[in-house]
Amino acid sequence: MVTMADAQILVVDDEPDILSVLVYHLSREGYRVTTAVNGQGALTTADAERPDLIILDLMLPGMDGYEVLQRLKRADRTNSIPVILLTARREEEERVKGFEVGADDYITKPFSARELTLRVEALLRRAKAEPVSVSRRIAVGPVELDREAHRAFSEGAEVDLTPLEYRLLEVLLERRGRVQSRRQLLQAVWDTNAAIETRTVDMHVARLRTKLGGAAPLIETVRGIGYRFRALDK
Amino acid sequence: MVTMADAQILVVDDEPDILSVLVYHLSREGYRVTTAVNGQGALTTADAERPDLIILDLMLPGMDGYEVLQRLKRADRTNSIPVILLTARREEEERVKGFEVGADDYITKPFSARELTLRVEALLRRAKAEPVSVSRRIAVGPVELDREAHRAFSEGAEVDLTPLEYRLLEVLLERRGRVQSRRQLLQAVWDTNAAIETRTVDMHVARLRTKLGGAAPLIETVRGIGYRFRALDK
DNA sequence: GGAACCTGTGACAAACTCGTGACGCTTCCT
DNA sequence: AGGAAGCGTCACGAGTTTGTCACAGGTTCC
Structure with a gap:
């Protein structure tokens, strides 16, 4: 399995269990991992650290996951950071809503380590392949x-x-x-x-x-x- | 709450109390439940009955839970049966080890009936819809x-x-x-x-x-x- | 202050979509 | 062979979605 060299990933989840599992898997794959446990922290960290990818749990205390997503995507229109949604819900409605707001992919809980790393890799690869040239x-x-x-x-x-x-x-x-x-x-x-x-x-x-x-x-x-x-x- | 039609679940635990609680809840949800009280029995039953899901207590007499898990996952690598770990230990180390060996999810004791059925459902659903390749x-x-x-x-x-x-x-x-x-x-x-x-x-x-x-x-x-x-x- | 312009919305017609009953053909069973 | 059940297809109408018009506020610029 090939890891994208040195990419930084922001993981946003309020459940310590899930958070640690994610951190563990991603770290093991060689990624630098930052975490946030709520929407506000996610936005601040995203702004400060400019990670290459964000994994965002939809269910967060306080600010709704959708809102976080919306703000993330709005913050930097031309070159927003790819976001993978983490959701316990499989319903089509959720999926559609997520994509509509701008998610790039999503993972349903529970997920396997393989599934996680595959998607992370795919998105990073894609982001890399699309150098966002804001041409004149x-x-x-x-x-x-x-x-x-x-x-x-x-x-x-x-x-x-x-x-x-x-x-x-x-x-x-x-x-x-x-x-x-x-x-x-x-x-x-x-x-x-x-x-x-x-x-x-x-x-x-x-x-x-x-x-x-x-x-x-x-x-x-x-x-x-x-x-x-x-x-x-x- | 929707129950996955007619799924069979193997529960492995040596403590009669916990075993009966599990069997009770799962049966009530409409699942067919098989039990085993030690590692050897778990492997034999898993092989014979090919259940759709296994709930495995980590602390077992004789064979260690991890070893059972490892053997289960090794047995049929391509399409192994999803396993939910049952553990009393909250430590990160345990969790990590479990995932490393191939667990698909885990539940920490004590657990609520709701938590149990939610995870069971989620895993069964995932197994059913496995090739979830959300490719472009x-x-x-x-x-x-x-x-x-x-x-x-x-x-x-x-x-x-x-x-x-x-x-x-x-x-x-x-x-x-x-x-x-x-x-x-x-x-x-x-x-x-x-x-x-x-x-x-x-x-x-x-x-x-x-x-x-x-x-x-x-x-x-x-x-x-x-x-x-x-x-x-x- | 007035004119030209921009933009959001209701209204309505046209185009399209989709569920259903009907009917005939095929397949299966006895 | 006869009958029953499953399936393919047709046609149609109710419902939904979209294109377009007209117009009212609001804004900008003389």
Whole structure:
């Protein structure tokens, strides 16, 4: 079993038993491990230590695990730290909610050491393979974004976008090829806990579509799920 | 609380009091319970009865609990029976040692009935759904699923699926090679206790078959039982 | 102060999804 | 062979989801 060299992992759990088991397994694999026992500590530590990966128990005293996750993901939009959720609940609902808020993977209790290390490795590998280049220019198919000038182009011609539209397009481009639920988009574009109807997203997607023009719909609808920008490059 | 249908559990403990408490609770939950009072008996019974789960007290006369565990795990390495350790000792050292030898979970005495059944259920559930590979991409034969993009392919070509069809395919692929009863599929795809006719499953399987195309039926009918996705990979 | 613009929301139609009854075919049993 | 049970498929309507319009506050910029 290959360990990712020298990665640092933050483990957040309030149950001493589970915490120690996690620490034990991860340490044995050669990872540097930091711990936190509540949401507040998790956020502080994540900010201070910038770990390479966070393992987060959903059930925490005080701050809800989801909220911790949300704040983690919101803190640094461009390059957030991958998070593995730890949950006793298997229900689809939980899983969906977790992914929607931005989890990268999850593990159900009880878990085996093998399962744990496999997922940790997979995520670290992925994070490493995706050096987050916050490039000044991003182009997908006929659409182009100049982030420095804050301008958008479609088939060479400049498109006049409102701030919100620009931001929505930016998010969709960054995550091209991947479905984004309405809730995910709300979180990414509207930042806040936005007390906004998810239907509003539809509206802005429609406006974007119109402004971008083109025959083929660049922003695809994934019925029942959300939207996805066509991945034509590469 | 849902009990895993008809699972058999082997309880190993030399203290009559604890043994009877365990048997009482487990039986009440609907499990078939077998017992053993020492290491040798545990190994023999485990081999003969192939229970779905073993609850093992660490302190046994004669053979040490760890040794029993080690032998159990060595016996059938590929698909060993999950083991819950029972220990009076709270020390980290014990716990660590247990996991190292291959325990799947553990319970510290004294324990509540609730704690017991929760862990038992969780482990049985996990064993049942074992290949929980939450990989981004899953491919079986000519069929491929890109979960990040939420797209399905058959023989390279994208297949347009409804949300329900997508989910059904996902479940079938995850459990490829294993027959899934209509009720199992309903539970997995339609979430909870949906009040839906089991015949509806047939309908969606048929739709899926049509959309996936191909000469050989990828989704096989197991008469009187349910359906199974052909396991062609590996 | 006014005009132009941005943005969230309700409303409604269109498109799509999905459960169900019906019916005929196949398989199994006696 | 006859009958029963299991299964595949069709068609349809109720329900849900999405695209779009219109509009009202709010904001920005002259």
